[in-house]
Amino acid sequence: MTGNKKDIKEAAAFIRAGKLVAFPTETVYGLGANALDPLAVAKIYELKERPSFDPLIVHVDSIARAETLTTFRNKMMYTLAEAFWPGPLTLVVPKSDVVPDIVSSGLPTVGIRMPDHPIALELIREADRPLAAPSANKFGRISPTRAWHVDRYLPGVDKVLDGGITRVGIESTIVALQEDGFRLLRPGAITRNDLLRLVPEAPELPGSSITEAPGMMDSHYSPVIPFMLSTPELIQSIDPERTGYIGLSGPAPAPFKEVRLLAEDGDLSKYAAGLFGAMHDLQHAGLELIIAEPVPKEGIGVAIMDRLLKASFGHSSPFGK
Ligand code: TXA
Ligand code: MG
Structure with a gap:
């Protein structure tokens, strides 16, 4: 499947029907489902063999759509979103009631990002749904940076949109926002200094740790040989x-x-x-x-x-x- 308009339309119909669509982002390929449909999201966990305590990132095509997913309205969120979206930055913020518990693994927060890829953005727009999407690999294995990585290592996806090689190649930076500051949960292409430059008034809270986000294990991204x-x-x-x-x-x-x-x-x-x-x-x-x-x-x-x-x-x- 290419990423042309007709394929994206078809993929969007799949999303609305509760199926799984793998799609390119600028970081890695994601395994997407309608984030508002708990049964569709359950299929992600099943296919990835992902533990249910590991929450998913929800992908949006606009700040307005992000606002439907969170009750947070802090200025810091808008500053960071306006500076880095679309781009490899996930913001973890208090979730609104429309986000099913299965997406956040029962946490009161949700991770949201706007990917910087035309196919991903058009898929979300066309489906008119936010997309819950982890990296499209089996849990603990290497993230996919090409469509064939998904075809080969994650069979069973209903549709794979091919957007060629992903530009950044490693997963997004994850930042948890609170009223009084932020914590960096996963490092990525957007660095701690990039964040501090934008929100110098918001202190980095103690306890910043890349092991703090659930699902951040010591072992991950592993090849099948040593x-x-x-x-x-x-x-x-x-x-x-x-x-x-x-x-x-x-x-x-x-x-x-x-x-x-x-x-x-x-x-x-x-x-x-x-x-x-x-x-x-x-x-x-x-x-x-x-x-x-x-x-x-x-x-x-x-x-x-x-x-x-x-x-x-x-x-x-x-x-x-
Ligand atoms: O670049 C990326 O972020 C890629 C593309 C597809 O967007 N996605 C990705 O998703 O890397 P995944 O599922 O492989 O990693 C998501 C991680 C979780 O393991 C968890 O550590 C963190 O995001 N996360 C998600 N929601 C969270 C929440 N509410 N609180 C804390 N951490 C959260
Ligand atoms: Mg992953």
């Missing part, structure tokens, strides 16, 4: 002939069987954009281990390291020591 952060010591102890390497620029530090260099110019956003795609490719390339180059925890590097650490959590080298 995945580790590249270090000089690790490289000494492995067989490069049976290892894949993901890094920024060359040369690769050993003669690996597979090498993916994602940012020859060192641009961390290119690394973020290509990371999940490279992980998808290498997990089925007949390798025994994938290693990835760590980056400084600055700017989008914070989000990249969050994903790399989760993807590698609990993994060890198949080559001993």
Whole structure:
């Protein structure tokens, strides 16, 4: 299915009929359902094998539609939405009664974002419904950045709209808003400094933690083979002939069987954009281990390291020591 007008119209009819539609956003592909229909939303949890305590993000095409989902009217919400929407920022705010409990996993809050992708925006507009949509992957696995990732790893979606490769490549920044400030729940392409620049008067509340959002586990984004952060010591102890390497620029530090260099110019956003795609490719390339180059925890590097650490959590080298 392409993302042309006719396909989007058909997909919108599917949404209104309570079916599941995968669609591209600027971050990753989402698995969408009508957020106001609890039975449709239940299908998302079932297909993803997602635990019911892990709430979904609701996608909108306008601030007006966002306002129907929340009782919050704080100035900070409008400042951030006007500055970053459409874009990779999810705002967690008190939910209104129209949001079913299954969407928020029983929490009194709801995560809302306006994706920066023409297909996503047109699908919401055409369906005239807000779309509950997690990343379109099995729970705990790598998020999809291409339509074929969804087709291959998440069979059973009623319709997949193909918008090519996603531009940002990692999931949105999640921020919880309260009357007296904000907390960063998940790092993304929009950084803590980006937020502080916009709302300098709103203090970042204590307890900001990327582990605070439900569903934020230590382990996530995992390939099906061992995945580790590249270090000089690790490289000494492995067989490069049976290892894949993901890094920024060359040369690769050993003669690996597979090498993916994602940012020859060192641009961390290119690394973020290509990371999940490279992980998808290498997990089925007949390798025994994938290693990835760590980056400084600055700017989008914070989000990249969050994903790399989760993807590698609990993994060890198949080559001993
Ligand atoms: O970029 C993205 O955000 C992508 C695209 C599809 O929009 N979506 C995405 O959704 O990453 P998902 O389900 O993979 O991650 C959603 C996370 C949850 O695991 C949870 O941590 C947080 O969002 N979340 C959602 N609603 C929340 C709430 N009410 N309170 C706290 N955290 C919430
Ligand atoms: Mg996800």
